[in-house]
Structures are given as structure tokens and as C-alpha cells.
Amino acid sequence: MEVNQSRDQYGKQSIQLLLTNVSGRPLTVAAAQLASPLFRGQILWEPTGGGLELPPGQPKSLPARLPAPVCGPEQSATEESTTEPTTTQQPVVTVRYSQAGQAGVREVAPVAVDPFGVLERNNMELCLAAGAAAVADIVLDRRLEVAPDSRTGVVRLLITPKEAGGAGPGGGSMTIASIAGTTLVAESAESPWPRNIRIVQGAPRIELRLRIRPARCDPHAVAEDKVGTLLPLNVSVGGREGQLMIAAGTALRGQIYDFVTSACAQPLN
Incomplete structure (x- = not known):
């Protein structure tokens, strides 16, 4: 899982959740949600109809709207609590998916990678705008x-x-x-x-x-x-x-x- 943002999403309070299927078999993604201490509530992606087919090794970008940012004292407390990031402080995504030949819907919750600081930058921009x-x-x-x-x-x-x-x-x-x-x-x-x-x-x-x-x-x-x-x-x-x-x-x-x-x-x- 990776967080990114395309140029045409700038100024629109929208980002991309980039998923890569490493299971070796096709998956069908039913929903994805990302939690970050920089934002209030979940950053959600849900398909408009059915699920999203995710072939092995092929990344796909899912557009998601950002909720309201956490600003002020709450943000400062989060930033100053520790210099060592932990799993609870880093963005974590929960993906609901199904796989051919397996019954039911499963969940996986990996820590998301944000190599370009998209979440932090958007938090700063939205707090400044507020x-x-x-x-x-x-x-x-x-x-x-x-x-x-x-x-x-x-x-x-x-x-x-x-x-x-x-x-x-x-x-x-x-x-x-x-x-x-x-x-x-x-x-x-x-x-x-x-x-x-x-x-x-x-x-x-x-x-x-x-x-x-x-x-x-x-x-x-x-x-x-x-x-x-x-x-x-x-x-x-x-x-x-x-x-x-x-x-x-x-x-x-x-x-x-x-x-x-x-x-x-x-x-x-």
C-alpha cells in the first residue's frame, strides 16, 4: 500500500491509494480505508459497482477524498509525542478483499508507505486554508x-x-x-x-x-x-x-x- 497524489488532484482535497497485489493470485478488492492521525475519520475508497479486480503484481490507484485535518494542539501533541514512528502513528490501510477459490471476504491491514509526504503536506495545506x-x-x-x-x-x-x-x-x-x-x-x-x-x-x-x-x-x-x-x-x-x-x-x-x-x-x- 502506498499513498500518492496526481497533479490534477492538487487543491481538490483528494489523494490516491496505490494497491499492489503480492499474493500471487488475482484478488477482488471490495473496499479500502486508511487511518492517519493527521486527519479526522477514515480516508475511504469504495467501488461504484461490484469490486476492483487486482491482478498479481499490478498496482492500481484508488482515488479517495480526504476528511477534515487535525490542526492545532491535537496535531502538536501527535508530532511531539515521539521521534520514533510507531504502527499506530503511521497511516494504516484496511483492505477488504476476496480471492478466487476461497469463501468469504478477508481483511488485511498493512502500514501504508507515504514516500512523498502526501498526507503531511495535505494536512499542512488544509490547516493553513482553515x-x-x-x-x-x-x-x-x-x-x-x-x-x-x-x-x-x-x-x-x-x-x-x-x-x-x-x-x-x-x-x-x-x-x-x-x-x-x-x-x-x-x-x-x-x-x-x-x-x-x-x-x-x-x-x-x-x-x-x-x-x-x-x-x-x-x-x-x-x-x-x-x-x-x-x-x-x-x-x-x-x-x-x-x-x-x-x-x-x-x-x-x-x-x-x-x-x-x-x-x-x-x-x-
């Missing part, structure tokens, strides 16, 4: 303003602080230290994006106009895009620092794809 959400709602406006020459455009980042005194892990304020570019868009050299923006509960709404240009113009930029419309904000909130990913909605995502395609087609001066 802290930020307690301070303000942050979204990208659905409209892209394209310059007359089609070489640059403007996306608007809308920040609406929550009411003052609201409870939450953010402590009432947060700072956007910087805004990073994506695989598709970057800041315009003539109009650098703002830095060190402090957001406080109860403050007026903030609108940041971000002038963008294509980050790349190779033929595969749009065709193979996975995360190019997720805008990374480098933030600090509630004692945490990290990247908060703000996703473009369906309408804006399509406009960004059209903009990059059109801008890259413009002749160089």
Missing part, C-alpha cells in the same frame, strides 16, 4: 480583462474579511507575503504584483488587480495544464506559513486558456 478562511474569504473574480493588444490581462483577487471578533485559528489577521506565478501565467514586469498585504477581520473589502502575461508559450502549455489556474499565495496565519492555492472558477479558467493561446500567437515586436 486558518485563512477564519480571517477572510479569498476568491478570483470570474472575469478576465484582456488588454487591447492581447499581450497582457488583469485578474482580480477579491478579499473579503470576516466580521471582527470571529472565532477561528487565524487569530483575526493574516499576511499575504507574496503572490507566485503559475505554469501558465506570471506577473507583468511593468506591473509587479503587491507584497506584504495585511488582512484583518472587520476591515474593508480588498481588490487586488494582478496584471498577467503568459509564463510559457510552448504548444503543450494549455493542452497539458493541470495546475496553471491555481494561484499560489504565500501567506502566514495563526502561526503557520505556506502556500494557499486560490482556484479559478470554470469561467475564468476558460478565459485564461484563451488568453494564453491568443497572447502566445502575437508576433514579437
Whole structure:
């Protein structure tokens, strides 16, 4: 059992449970659930119909949604309890399966391997997002303003602080230290994006106009895009620092794809 995450699952609170059948005979997997001290409840996979055929030696990825993360004091207690990981602290998967020629359904519960730190990274990202959400709602406006020459455009980042005194892990304020570019868009050299923006509960709404240009113009930029419309904000909130990913909605995502395609087609001066 291995934990992984594909690029198109980033920002979607979803991961993959990678199962490899080492029994030497075909198995039919009926369900799989993973338990981790970093999350509340089980990380579940269940087939939409029937079971999943798992041939010997052939790994298969099962998509699974992540439950709410464990943050704050509970997380600190888990992290500081020991420097030596134990079976109860490591992620453990329970797989229900059947095998040809054997009656009934069996269970196996191996310790899961997480070689890329997927669970820890997602826990940190989700806890950071929860802290930020307690301070303000942050979204990208659905409209892209394209310059007359089609070489640059403007996306608007809308920040609406929550009411003052609201409870939450953010402590009432947060700072956007910087805004990073994506695989598709970057800041315009003539109009650098703002830095060190402090957001406080109860403050007026903030609108940041971000002038963008294509980050790349190779033929595969749009065709193979996975995360190019997720805008990374480098933030600090509630004692945490990290990247908060703000996703473009369906309408804006399509406009960004059209903009990059059109801008890259413009002749160089």
C-alpha cells in the first residue's frame, strides 16, 4: 500500500491509494480505508459497482477524498509525542478483499508507505486554508480583462474579511507575503504584483488587480495544464506559513486558456 497524489488532484482535497497485489493470485478488492492521525475519520475508497479486480503484481490507484485535518494542539501533541514512528502513528490501510477459490471476504491491514509526504503536506495545506478562511474569504473574480493588444490581462483577487471578533485559528489577521506565478501565467514586469498585504477581520473589502502575461508559450502549455489556474499565495496565519492555492472558477479558467493561446500567437515586436 502506498499513498500518492496526481497533479490534477492538487487543491481538490483528494489523494490516491496505490494497491499492489503480492499474493500471487488475482484478488477482488471490495473496499479500502486508511487511518492517519493527521486527519479526522477514515480516508475511504469504495467501488461504484461490484469490486476492483487486482491482478498479481499490478498496482492500481484508488482515488479517495480526504476528511477534515487535525490542526492545532491535537496535531502538536501527535508530532511531539515521539521521534520514533510507531504502527499506530503511521497511516494504516484496511483492505477488504476476496480471492478466487476461497469463501468469504478477508481483511488485511498493512502500514501504508507515504514516500512523498502526501498526507503531511495535505494536512499542512488544509490547516493553513482553515486558518485563512477564519480571517477572510479569498476568491478570483470570474472575469478576465484582456488588454487591447492581447499581450497582457488583469485578474482580480477579491478579499473579503470576516466580521471582527470571529472565532477561528487565524487569530483575526493574516499576511499575504507574496503572490507566485503559475505554469501558465506570471506577473507583468511593468506591473509587479503587491507584497506584504495585511488582512484583518472587520476591515474593508480588498481588490487586488494582478496584471498577467503568459509564463510559457510552448504548444503543450494549455493542452497539458493541470495546475496553471491555481494561484499560489504565500501567506502566514495563526502561526503557520505556506502556500494557499486560490482556484479559478470554470469561467475564468476558460478565459485564461484563451488568453494564453491568443497572447502566445502575437508576433514579437
